[in-house]
Amino acid sequence: MADKKRPLEGLRVVEMGAFIAGPFCGQLLADFGAEVIKIEPPGKGDPMRQWGRHRHNGKSLWWPVLARNKKSVTLNLKSEKGRQMAKELIDSADFLLENFRAGMLEKWGMDYETLKATNPGLIMIRVSGYGQTGPYKDKPGFGSIGEAMGGIRYITGYPDRPPTRIGISIGDSLTSVFGAIGGLVALHERSKTGKGQVVDISIYEAVLSLMESLIPEYQFAGEIRERTGSILPNVAPSNIYPSSTGSFFLIAANADNIFGRLCKAMERPELAEDPRYATHNARGERQEELDELIAQWTVKFTTDELQKMMDEHGVPAGLIYTPREMLADPHFKARNTIIEVADKAMGNIKMQNVFPYLSETPGGVAWTGPELGEHNRQVYGDILNIDAAQLEELQSGGVI
Known part of the structure; x- marks a missing residue:
């Protein structure tokens, strides 16, 4: 190469x-x-x-x-x-x-x-x-x-x-x-x-x-988007949730079929059929309530346990990475995402690779x-x- x-x-x-x-x-x-x-x-x-x-x-x-x-x-x-x-x-x-x-x-x-x-x-x-x-x-x-x-x-x-x-x-x-x-x-x-x-x-x-549809939203609906923190309003569940180790864990299960898989991982399959959460609009209307329900479950497990369950059930999820996690991640290593380059003043210095491949x-x-x-x-x-x-x-x- x-x-x-x-x-x-x-x-x-x-x-x-x-x-x-x-x-x-x-x-x-x-x-x-x-x-x-x-x-x-x-x-x-x-x-x-x-x-x-x-x-x-x-x-x-x-x-x-x-x-x-x-x-x-x-x-x-x-x-x-x-x-x-x-x-x-x-x-x-x-x-x-x-x-x-x-x-x-x-x-x-x-x-x-x-x-x-x-x-x-x-x-x-x-x-x-x-x-x-x-x-x-x-x-x-x-x-x-x-x-x-x-x-x-x-x-x-x-x-x-x-x-x-x-x-x-x-x-x-x-x-x-x-x-x-x-x-x-x-x-x-x-x-x-x-x-x-x-x-x-x-x-x-x-x-x-x-800025996506920011301008037409104001033009046709008179709406000015506001700050929403870690959520996208009316798109749920997609948020960061606590773990037993104190670290936060990101779960994005806002599509109907993926939400169903999350419910199975939580051993609460009935939630996927519950009219309060069964559809995209219903989950959006009860976003805060649903996030609290999921947080009560995630806080019982470590991030490693959560990651294993999400992977087994096909739910997009993961840690909030810092350089510590990036340098240890096997996927980063397999794709050569971070490289090491010789520098006259610093010796070998690690940095991001060239993207796209x-x-x-x-x-x-x-x-x-x-x-x-x-x-x-x-x-x-x-x-x-x-x-x-x-x-x-x-x-x-x-x-x-």
């Missing part, structure tokens, strides 16, 4: 910008073989090199994952020479990926019209808080703001508490996924026309795309996040034909 050609090999991405929105898109493309050249400010680099609560050997634990498979070059885009070198790199690229505030590239003379004049096949993936048009386009936008504007913050949490965040940077990462999809769609179109185009994706719109041309991780400017000599030498003496001059002049 590891020796197979990766599907995006031969494609070059110049990545500009920082943090997660945008750079995660670069990670996704790099994971499948694209050559991703990440441009970072000299001496500083992407702030993600410093982010995270924990460090190992003085290094961020976030950076090895987010920047894996990428090449790092330093370049001062605020300098005229730096912008000139960036344009030369872009002339050789299939994609330009950026997540600056809208208008920044135009200010630097790197608008799409200018760039496509010398590289008509260029695909520019533009990730931003509000998009490249509209009255908000010039406002600064972070993932948390896009999550709030896109609707996910309002419905996340419990009804008696203020809205909360999900626990990961979902807005940033989701926007990067849409950026990757858009870039590959544009690549397919280019294969037919030879022409590139701009992919414009905003954080708030990427979040909004997940492709049967003939899978992705993979060749190296972890690089040191700042690690590929200056290689990239500038091979692509821009800059020799060692010139590189030293550029470095001493603050360009790289």
Whole structure:
């Protein structure tokens, strides 16, 4: 598997910008073989090199994952020479990926019209808080703001508490996924026309795309979805339930036939025929009552006992996983879901594999996040034909 050609090999991405929105898109493309050249400010680099609560050997634990498979070059885009070198790199690229505030590239003379004049096949993936048009386009936008504007913050949490965040940077990462999809769609179109185009994706719109029937529910029913905690209103039973060990156990038995199997596992088969619980609508109307009934049963057993009974009766169920459970789970191991990659500063570091799996041309991780400017000599030498003496001059002049 590891020796197979990766599907995006031969494609070059110049990545500009920082943090997660945008750079995660670069990670996704790099994971499948694209050559991703990440441009970072000299001496500083992407702030993600410093982010995270924990460090190992003085290094961020976030950076090895987010920047894996990428090449790092330093370049001062605020300098005229730096912008000139960036344009030369872009002339050789299939994609330009950026997540600056809208208008920044135009200010630097790197608008799409200018760039496509010398590289008509260029695909520019533009990730931003509000998009490249509209009255908000010039406002600064972070993932948390896009999550709030896109609707996910309002419905996340419990009804008696203020809205909360999900626990990961979902807005940033989701926007990067849409950026990757858009870039590959544009690549397919280019294969037919030879022409590139701009992919414009905003954080708030990427979040909004997940919001199911939120808009028509308000349009036709006047309903605004509210926070519901661990349940989906009127869909029961589907919740977390206590165990005798104090851990919570998730059971999703909301379909009629699956509910019947749960009742058999509980040794209460009559519940499946009880008019109060026999149908989807009936269970939804008595959701709280039904959850309490199931909780009174689950709390008598350990999570291992519950899992065994649910598996035997064909009921979807499982633990709420943390990394501890992930690393011990035989299914994770069988599918190579978590891999171990060598890192110069940390030794071997474990991280999530490349998804999805492709049967003939899978992705993979060749190296972890690089040191700042690690590929200056290689990239500038091979692509821009800059020799060692010139590189030293550029470095001493603050360009790289």
